[in-house]
Amino acid sequence: MTKKITLTVNGERISGDVEPRMHLADFLRERLRLTSIHLGCEHGVCGACTIFINGEPARSCIALAASLDGADIRTLEGMKDDPLMVQIKESFHQEHGLQCGFCTPGMLVSSWDLLNRKGKIDETQIRCDMSGNLCRCTGYQGIVRSIKAVADTLPEKE
Ligand code: FES
Ligand code: FES
Incomplete structure (x- = not known):
């Protein structure tokens, strides 16, 4: 079963259907091609996937996309x-x-x-x-x- 989420990503509103276990890094990389987000450990340890979620630095590999409906996301692409x-x-x-x-x-x-x-x-x-x-x-x-x-x-x- 998927859930529809809407996010603001680098100032743009985007929507998509996500699986319950999909993490935010995969959503942003695979759906939006925001490939500045690197996946190293996928366990919240290495920091390679760090982005801003609602203004706070966060590890996108351990943030479930389905739990972030309405969130404001900023990645390196949006900071150029x-x-x-x-x-x-x-x-x-x-x-x-x-x-x-x-x-x-x-x-x-x-x-x-x-x-x-x-x-x-x-x-x-x-x-x-x-x-x-x-x-x-x-x-x-x-x-x-x-x-x-x-x-x-x-x-x-x-
Ligand atoms: S990929 Fe290592 S903390 Fe996210
Ligand atoms: S992991 Fe190669 S420069 Fe840091």
Whole structure:
């Protein structure tokens, strides 16, 4: 049995029928071709599938699409003109914040949330707050450096 859901995805309202066990990542990737959402563990551990659900960063691999009728969804595709995201992407490029790139969309979304909330932060805070995103290439030095370079340009917030 399927359920009809309506979501706002990157500012557009979309509807679709979903199986009870379909997770949001599959719905967004397979139906809407939002392939910035990467699936690593599919157990809520690695953070590769991180997107915004109702303004909060969330793991789309453990969010059931059927339970999210009416939700507001934002993915990396919907942030391409966001000034902070543009700055973060440039920094990942300049500071070698990616190797294979598999973890990168989740890293970008999580670091956007962190920098947007906290502004200027130090390396320890970055490592602590980003600990929910895993990089299978173990490229953490470059990732942290990329985020720190942006943080250094921002005002303190908290
Ligand atoms: S794929 Fe969702 S947390 Fe790993
Ligand atoms: S760059 Fe390869 S998983 Fe992080």
